[in-house]
Amino acid sequence: MADLNLFSDVEESGWLEALPSYQKEIVSELLASKSHEEAALAWLEASVDNTSPFTGQPQPEKKFLPLLKKEIHKLLCGNPEYAADRNELAQLTQTKENKTAIVSMVSAVIGAKVGLAATFIAPAIVIIFLMIAKTSLNAWCALETSEN
Incomplete structure (x- = not known):
């Protein structure tokens, strides 16, 4: 698994x-x-x-946050489905100053996977990153695995 050093020494304001x-x-x-x-x-x-798409049909209730958390878990915690993306993300994390590029990349990858605009989910991605930073990536991965 690629070494993702996203959350060490990052203050909330950084994200x-x-x-x-x-x-x-x-x-x-x-x-x-x-x-x-x-x-x-x-x-x-x-x-x-x-x-939501334009349609005359009633839309089912959207559960965006659990869906985003599931996909971020897959990306950050080692699911083979995201191996290439994780390697690209690991390269971006070498320059810790590049938070905008990291959020943009993760938002684009996850947004494409779940069918949502990257600009729409970027703030939620940042908030999820803030949740992860409160503990650690390993702890968050273990917690989210137990909840899924």
Whole structure:
């Protein structure tokens, strides 16, 4: 497995800086009043109407956060499905200053996999990264494995 050194020595502001200022401000406000999980849900649910396809059929309830967490788990925790992407991500992590590129790459890869726009899920990706940074990648991988 590629060595992903994404979360060592990264302060919360480092991940938030990866977002455009308008998203960073909203996410910061959400995090000031909500848990990380609640903030990610609030972000994803606030814009859900803009991401659903146009159709006359009723749409099933979207469960974006569990889907994103599942795919991020697969990417970061060693699922062979994401081996090439993980290697590319490992190369990006060599320059710890490049948080915007990391968030953009992960958002694009995960967004393409789940059928959501990278710009829509980038703030949720950052919030999930903040959750991981609170513990460690290994602990998060073990926890998410037990919950799936």
